[in-house]
Amino acid sequence: MQLDFKARELTIKLVYYGPALSGKTTNLHAVHRLVNSDAAGRLMTLETRDDRTLFFDLLPLSIGATKGINVRLKLFTVPGQVIHASTRRLVLQGCDGIAFIADSRRSETKANQLAFLDMQDNLTENGFEADTHPLVIQFNKRDLPAIRTDEEIDRLAAHGKEPVFKAVAIRGVGVKETLLGLIDLTVQHLEERHGLKEKVGVTSADFITAVNNRLFREAP
Ligand SMILES: Nc1nc2c(ncn2[C@@H]2O[C@H](COP(=O)(O)OP(=O)(O)OP(=O)(O)O)[C@@H](O)[C@H]2O)c(=O)[nH]1
Numbered sequence: 001m002q003l004d005f006k007a008r009e010l011t012i013k014l015v016y017y018g019p020a021l022s023g024k025t026t027n028l029h030a031v032h033r034l035v036n037s038d039a040a041g042r043l044m045t046l047e048t049r050d051d052r053t054l055f056f057d058l059l060p061l062s063i064g065a066t067k068g069i070n071v072r073l074k075l076f077t078v079p080g081q082v083i084h085a086s087t088r089r090l091v092l093q094g095c096d097g098i099a100f101i102a103d104s105r106r107s108e109t110k111a112n113q114l115a116f117l118d119m120q121d122n123l124t125e126n127g128f129e130a131d132t133h134p135l136v137i138q139f140n141k142r143d144l145p146a147i148r149t150d151e152e153i154d155r156l157a158a159h160g161k162e163p164v165f166k167a168v169a170i171r172g173v174g175v176k177e178t179l180l181g182l183i184d185l186t187v188q189h190l191e192e193r194h195g196l197k198e199k200v201g202v203t204s205a206d207f208i209t210a211v212n213n214r215l216f217r218e219a220p
Pocket residue numbers: 018019020021022023024025026027051052053054077078079080081140141142143144167168169170171
């Protein structure tokens with residue numbers, strides 16, 4: 001997290017990680033569509049014509065004033081293609097929480113595993129504890145054939161400690177749940193490990209309330 005005491009501003013950095021073409025950029029597009037328009041900044045993407053991120057995408061979200069402090073979220077994606085290894089490491093710098101976007105198709109199982117190991121390496125390279133860094137997992141592309149079954153994913157979820165979400169990002173399904181799960185886990189970690197409450201007087205519960213109200217408030 002970045003704290004600017006002068007501006008009374010707190011910025012939390014969240015990163016969408018995963019193998020090439022798993023749907024990271026698609027998740028950001030869906031978040032941009034789903035959140036209240038007054039909370040969303042401009043979505044910056046840089047892609048080739050075949051949907052491949054060249055550097056990273058960035059979506060800034062504004063939660064607004066919460067107990068006198070202005071809270072911002074910055075959502076990044078990494079480029080999944082193997083050749084962009086150094087960019088992925090760079091994007092992970094100072095990251096507070098990660099959503100790992102896996103491709104549900106059986107054919108992509110190996111690619112998911114390699115990207116997961118790559119993420120753990122890059123976390124370590126950036127001085128994080130890979131095992132305790134806030135992480136949620138999304139199994140995307142649930143609409144496609146030849147995917148891992150719901151039962152398989154539920155079993156994986158029961159064995160691991162990370163929250164697991166199923167999604168069809170292209171239709172916005174599961175996107176909000178993934179983001180809220182990630183924010184929840186991240187602010188709890190910031191509270192427990194980085195003294196969020198002592199530093200800015202905002203608890204993780206205050207945070208979640210503000211996020212729900214500001215990002216996903218229904219029109220009256
Ligand atoms: N059928 C289906 N296609 C999806 C889904 N989510 C994303 N896609 C498609 O998968 C392709 C890749 O999606 P992106 O979001 O660009 O993938 P990415 O993870 O950002 O890829 P890189 O930037 O190369 O790492 C696009 O053609 C998307 O439309 C989904 O839930 N279902």
